[in-house]
Amino acid sequence: xxxxxxxxPALRSEFGSAIGRHFVSSxxxxxxxERDRSHDVxxxxxxxxxxxxxxxxxxxxVDYRDPERPLEVVYQLRSLGRREDLRVxxxxxxxxxxxxRSVYDLWHGADWLEREVYDMFGVxxxxxxxxxxxxxxxxxxxxxxxxxxFPLRGHFSRAEQTRQALAANPEAHYSLEELSIADEYAELPxxxxxxxxxxxxxxxx
Amino acid sequence: xxxxNPATEKRGDEVxxxxxxxxxxxxxxxxxxxxxxxxxxxxxxxxxxxxxAIEYMATAASRFDIARFGMERQSFSPRQADVLICAGRLPFxxxxxxxxxxxxxxxxxxxxxxxxxxSTGGIFDNYSMVQGIDTIIPVDVYVPGCPPRPExxxxxxxxxxxKIKGETIADETLREERLVGPSxxxxxxxxxxxxxxxxxxxxxxxxSS
Numbered sequence: 001x002x003x004x005x006x007x008x009p010a011l012r013s014e015f016g017s018a019i020g021r022h023f024v025s026s027x028x029x030x031x032x033x034e035r036d037r038s039h040d041v042x043x044x045x046x047x048x049x050x051x052x053x054x055x056x057x058x059x060x061x062v063d064y065r066d067p068e069r070p071l072e073v074v075y076q077l078r079s080l081g082r083r084e085d086l087r088v089x090x091x092x093x094x095x096x097x098x099x100x101r102s103v104y105d106l107w108h109g110a111d112w113l114e115r116e117v118y119d120m121f122g123v124x125x126x127x128x129x130x131x132x133x134x135x136x137x138x139x140x141x142x143x144x145x146x147x148x149x150f151p152l153r154g155h156f157s158r159a160e161q162t163r164q165a166l167a168a169n170p171e172a173h174y175s176l177e178e179l180s181i182a183d184e185y186a187e188l189p190x191x192x193x194x195x196x197x198x199x200x201x202x203x204x205x
Numbered sequence: 206x207x208x209x210n211p212a213t214e215k216r217g218d219e220v221x222x223x224x225x226x227x228x229x230x231x232x233x234x235x236x237x238x239x240x241x242x243x244x245x246x247x248x249x250x251x252x253x254x255x256x257x258a259i260e261y262m263a264t265a266a267s268r269f270d271i272a273r274f275g276m277e278r279q280s281f282s283p284r285q286a287d288v289l290i291c292a293g294r295l296p297f298x299x300x301x302x303x304x305x306x307x308x309x310x311x312x313x314x315x316x317x318x319x320x321x322x323x324s325t326g327g328i329f330d331n332y333s334m335v336q337g338i339d340t341i342i343p344v345d346v347y348v349p350g351c352p353p354r355p356e357x358x359x360x361x362x363x364x365x366x367x368k369i370k371g372e373t374i375a376d377e378t379l380r381e382e383r384l385v386g387p388s389x390x391x392x393x394x395x396x397x398x399x400x401x402x403x404x405x406x407x408x409x410x411x412x413s414s
Contacts, residue, residue, distance in 0.1 A: 135298075136298065136333070137297070137298050142332065145332050145333070150332070151332075152330075152331050152332065153330065153331060153332055153403075154331075154332035157394070157398055158336055158340070158397055158398050158401035159390065159394035159395070159397040159398050159401075160394075161297060161332075162297070162300065162335065162340050162341070162390060162397050162401075163388070163389040163390050163394070164297075164389075165297035165298070165300040165301065165335070166300055166301050166304055166341070166385060166389055166390065167301075167389055168298070168300075168301050169301065170298075170301055170302065
């Protein structure tokens, strides 16, 4: 099937020039939208009857080897009721700021997906409630690993990478929040509070 | 071990028989005894991160059954573990975790690096992977394979037992904690670079100057 989804003409009549080119690849309609209207378009796709793409399957990004070619943020949408998929792409010029409106308010599932795109590609999602690294540790300083200009082994020497990794002190970033004991922190025994606070480890003083 | 023939000693009318089969004592070397006890009751701390952990589970299960070597109890607390088995690749994000677990294990302790990735980084010669856990913790036995078969891991365990049986309690350096120093590493940076060096058809890697 090479006929594009009926969503494409509907999008064009609704948003006009905010909708870019579209094509069909492996039965999958791909449509480009303008960066500045992306949130409006995606909200429309989610809520308007006849579209109802109520499930955000994935948010990811693609960086191409050609440095002139823009970085593409990909939204893979699915309508659970109509059993239809739509792939929406936003092209971000790499010379400008890599910023985009977060869709967390539309689909809460975008939370970790957008964090992953931020971690790997450095795209800032404006309006995301908790935008920080998710795969690499929080103090990771080498950049954004899935960019094409990122060397495979990273920028630093292995010794420096190892040193920074060992100094990461995971408890400082994860234990209290991620393990959901932040609320009980005040009720923990004093020695445990102290240990969690300074991050107990076997360093030589 | 001990005497084989009862020795008799005559003192006046009294005859004392000293038997090696006495239930109360035995003669041996202290090293032999401690090493025998240590080598045959190794409690493993499984640190399974990848496919090697599947082989490790197979090794622990009924068909291969490492309980035969005194590893009956999997110690999921580092405080009661003797040998850390790193089964799988170690990303840099887990480096402080395995270091913490190693620091929490009491002496005497040993470690086994199971598989190509734990030992060298394996196929993951990239930005996110530790190039051999020996840059993070001291390693006693490296088990090659991708992943090693249970027989391979068992051979590694037997080698570790052999190594333990060759130790002496007189050598205190064996039980010294090798902590992360002020440099933030437990080895000199050049040594870490050397251990992490790419091999095969890998290309240039940034070096410490």
